[in-house]
Amino acid sequence: MQIKSRRSPHTRQSRFKGPKKPEPYKIMHGRENPFPAAWLWLVDQTIPELVKDRYSPRESWKNKPFTQEDAHFFFKGIEELSERFTEERSRGVLNYFLHPKYRSAYLLYFLPLQAAKFLTLFDQNKGAMEAAVDHGLKQGVLRIGDLGAGPGTATLAALLWFLNWADKNKTDLPKIEILWLDTNTTVMDDGRVLVEKLADGFPRLRGKVRLKTVDAPWWEVGRYTENQPFSLLILGHVLNEASGPMSSNSDEGRHEKWIKLWSTLVDLSAGGGMMIVEPASRRTAQNLSQIRDQLFADTLINNEEVRLWGPCLHAGLCPLSGGRDWCHFSFPTQIPGRWFREFSKGLGSERLWLKLSYLWIASAEYPSTVSDPRARRVISDPMGEDRSTLLLCEPEEAIHHKINPRAKIFRGDLIKI
Ligand SMILES: C[S@@+](CC[C@H](N)C(=O)[O-])C[C@H]1O[C@@H](n2cnc3c(N)ncnc32)[C@H](O)[C@@H]1O
Structure with missing residues (x-):
């Protein structure tokens, strides 16, 4: 176009x-600072401790503080994984989480990077996050679905956001039940430790968080929800790796499969709706735009701008679903954390931008607020x-x-x- x-x-x-x-x-x-107080606890202390404990090559390294020497050792994996992401994203990234070197690299560098993106979007769409809390309070349980969860990056960011919100508003959070689907169980196991430490470490979360992990492709989520919708459903950086069973054009029932899958996802997205975050590349961003247009075309969501939290302010056709340009964002940032800063400098320069594309669908009961025309x-x-x-x-x-x-x-x- x-x-x-x-x-x-x-x-x-x-x-x-x-x-x-x-x-x-x-x-x-x-450009507001989206990083909650507990951020440094996670990225400078808890993640490095976990990595050191689980991924040190020698027993004698374990159970000690993470040091410059450790940073030097683990940086090799970060550098390689960063190259693999840059080179291979265009043709599909291989199963990097099978390698301990890349799991530790993701935990130390890419988890904070992606979590910063989620937190920035949560802050820009506070209404959606508050809808998730309200839905959770009314149901007695705030359910989070995280598809292609990896180490639970999106969940950890959401828990940090809810914690901060509850602290600011001096209020209690409801019980939180989390469902993760991923085809790599080892990385989910790392993430489980982080969620448990977060839940134990902060009184507002203590005793309230339950996590279920399922080894399954993300599109099978409907099998594991026991017909309970989520207060917040997140697909974080997964579509570009596995777009789903309807990715082949030659498949005859492709459109029917597409409708079946996306109507299930929309039905499961109550409260704060469904947030999809992807890399900023043309292919991934245009895929999101096409999903958005198709959701309206198939009336899986009604044709009103209030069914989207963002980035769109209208329900008409996306102007960037094909052609030369694509809908993506670069938000200026300064991600706090000693080790993150060192790793990003090691990769060439301090990370000053968060690049992403996204689509956030509002639930029918909690539409987004109408923007100024x-x-x-x-x-x-x-x-x-x-x-x-x-x-x-x-x-x-x-x-x-x-x-x-x-x-x-x-x-x-x-x-x-
Ligand atoms: C880039 S990571 C994203 C992890 C996390 N959501 C984040 O934002 O940091 C992509 C994740 O998708 C998972 N994945 C790849 N194909 C999948 C599939 N078909 N179903 C479920 N998960 C899948 C990978 O194992 C990996 O954990």
């Missing part, structure tokens, strides 16, 4: 056409020689919009026009 500078006739804002270039007013961006999502970095042009998301076609080049507005921001 071509991106044009003219607005589509289907858009609801055609009255803004014309030579006047109103100064946009930024109404939201992802003048609000638009920025879906490009400032463009042009003087960096005075932005792409804004509109149904079917993204539009170009002029801004004051000095305005600090970036991809992912919401502006009023």
Whole structure:
């Protein structure tokens, strides 16, 4: 699909056409600090301790604090896994979690990196997270489903977020039941230790968290829920590795299978709905856009913008589901943690951006709040020689919009026009 500078006739804002270039007013961006107080406890203490205990090559290394020497030893795996992700993502990544070297690398570096992405999105979509808590309180149990859970990255980020939220609001959390599906049980076992330590370490979670892990492909989740919907369902960085049983175009019943799977997922997504996070590449982002359009087309979710928490503000066709551009975000960040900082410097430079694509579907009972009709999502970095042009998301076609080049507005921001 071509991106044009003219607005589509289907858009609801055609009255803004014309030579006047109103100064946009930024109404939201992802630049708040999303890291809860317990973050350092997890990434600087608990994960390194677990890695040292489980993955040290020598017994004599175990049960001692994680040191610079350990960082040096485990960094080799981080470097290799980082290369594998960069090189192999485009053609599908192999079973890296079968290798202890890569499991330890993921725990030490990629878990904090991906958790930072989840936390940033949780903070940008507080309404969805509060819907999850409200649903959990009303049901007496907050159920989290984490598909392709790996070491439970998304769950750990969600627990940290709920903990922080409860501390800030001086309130109790309900019981929390977690279901993980993954085809690698060893990495889930590492994650279980982290969840147990987190639940034991903080009074608001103590005695409240129960985790069930299942060795199964993510698309079989419907078999393991006992007909209970989730307060929050998360698919984190899994579709790009295993898109599901309907990935083959030659399969005759492909569309029926697609509908069956996604209607199950939508039905299971109560409370805060279903959050899908993927890498920022064109292939993965356009896949998400196509899933989104198809969910509307097959009326698995009703055709209203309030069935999406983000990133879209409208229920029209995604303007970036094909073609040259794709819907992805780069949020500026400073991920706290001594070891994370060292590892990222070792990989070449300090990690200053969180790159991702995502889709967050709202549940029917907890729709997202209607945004200001003048609000638009920025879906490009400032463009042009003087960096005075932005792409804004509109149904079917993204539009170009002029801004004051000095305005600090970036991809992912919401502006009023
Ligand atoms: C990149 S990791 C993501 C882990 C975690 N969700 C995160 O965001 O850090 C991808 C995970 O998907 C799992 N996986 C790959 N294919 C799968 C499938 N068909 N069903 C379930 N999990 C799968 C892998 O074992 C791995 O744990």
